[in-house]
Amino acid sequence: MVTSVMRVGETVAITLDELLLELSGLKVGDAVRVQWSEDGTLVVTPLGRPATKQELAASIRRVSSSVDDPTH
Numbered sequence: 001m002v003t004s005v006m007r008v009g010e011t012v013a014i015t016l017d018e019l020l021l022e023l024s025g026l027k028v029g030d031a032v033r034v035q036w037s038e039d040g041t042l043v044v045t046p047l048g049r050p051a052t053k054q055e056l057a058a059s060i061r062r063v064s065s066s067v068d069d070p071t072h
Contacts, residue, residue, distance in 0.1 A: 003016065023063065024046060025046060025056070025059070026046055030046060030047070030048060031047040031048055032046055032047060033045045033047055
């Protein structure tokens with residue numbers, strides 16, 4: 001996924017598409033840890049509760065149906 005850094009008030013934000021949100025289990029308002037490594041990699045780690053098996057299964061089904069249906 002390619003995205004951009006945007007100014008939002010006095011801060012900046014990186015946008016994520018719905019598929020990435022589903023795969024990561026993130027929801028708007030969730031806390032994340034962002035770490036930078038010396039090789040230039042940014043790592044975003046969700047904090048808080050892990051996704052349930054049901055949430056993971058639902059995300060996999062949605063992703064699978066999107067891959068199987070070329071109109072998505």
